[in-house]
Every structure is written in C-alpha cells, then in structure tokens.
Amino acid sequence: MRKTMPKTAKKPTRSKLVKKLDVIFSQFIRLKYSDKYGMTKCFTCDKRDHYKSMQCGHFMSRKHYSTRWDENNVRVQCPGCNVFQYGKQYEFGLKLGQQLAEEMYIKSKQIIKFTNDELVEKINHYSSEVKRMT
Numbered sequence: 521m522r523k524t525m526p527k528t529a530k531k532p533t534r535s536k537l538v539k540k541l542d543v544i545f546s547q548f549i550r551l552k553y554s555d556k557y558g559m560t561k562c563f564t565c566d567k568r569d570h571y572k573s574m575q576c577g578h579f580m581s582r583k584h585y586s587t588r589w590d591e592n593n594v595r596v597q598c599p600g601c602n603v604f605q606y607g608k609q610y611e612f613g614l615k616l617g618q619q620l621a622e623e624m625y626i627k628s629k630q631i632i633k634f635t636n637d638e639l640v641e642k643i644n645h646y647s648s649e650v651k652r653m654t
C-alpha cells in the first residue's frame with residue numbers, strides 16, 4: 521500500500537490577517553504619538569525622529585496575543601531600543617508606571633484566541649483611524 525503524506529492544515533488566511541493587523545496597528549501607534557509634522561519620540565530613550573523611522577515597541581512581547589494589540593502595552597520606540605536593546609523592558613515598565621505595567625503583565629498571561637472576524641474588525645478599526653490621522 522502506498523503511503524501518502526498526511527495533509528497539514530494550512531491557515532494562510534489567519535496568518536495573513538495577523539500580519540496585516542500588526543502593520544496597521546504599528547502605523548496607528550506611531551501616528552498616535554506623532555505631532556502634525558510626523559515627528560515623535562522614543563518612549564524609552566526620548567530620541568526624536570519621524571514616525572516612519574520609528575517602530576512600535578511592545579512592553580509584554582508580541583508572542584502574548586492578549587496584549588499584542590492592546591494600546592496600553594505599546595509605545596513608539598526607536599530601532600536602537602526596540603531591536604538592539606530588546607525593547608528595554610525594564611525602562612519601559614518604569615515609564616508605564618507600576619499599576620499599568622502590572623496590569624499588562626497579568627493580562628499577557630491570559631490565553632486569548634481572537635477569531636478571524638475579530639481580527640478583521642480590528643483591521644477595519646485601525647485602518648479608519650490611520651486614514652483619519654494622515
């Protein structure tokens with residue numbers, strides 16, 4: 521009897537939705553903290569730059585879906601802090617303040633699975649917010 525490879529379940533739609541939401545959410549966050557010239561500053565080192573050169577930094581890592589798109593958990597960061605210093609989580613937490621940092625820490629431990637519809641809803645929401653601000 522011929523053996524066939526088991527078919528693996530593909531979920532291209534979902535991973536595409538997550539990617540799309542990450543992109544639009546990042547743009548929203550950077551615009552939210554920008555002035556009318558598009559200038560913003562890094563949450564953890566105060567470096568000023570145009571929002572297009574900055575990144576969306578997470579306090580609790582993006583691997584926690586419950587806080588991945590929580591506006592309280594993210595701020596503008598420069599690539600130096602976000603990438604090369606791994607988000608400077610300690611300083612990030614100090615700047616958020618103990619109460620919010622703790623809240624985000626606890627929330628990040630909750631297991632949340634957003635449905636595709638919920639992801640689409642978030643994409644639509646942040647797309648219109650971005651449109652409003654640009």
Ligand SMILES: [Zn+2]
Binds near residue numbers: 563602
């Ligand atoms: Zn920085």
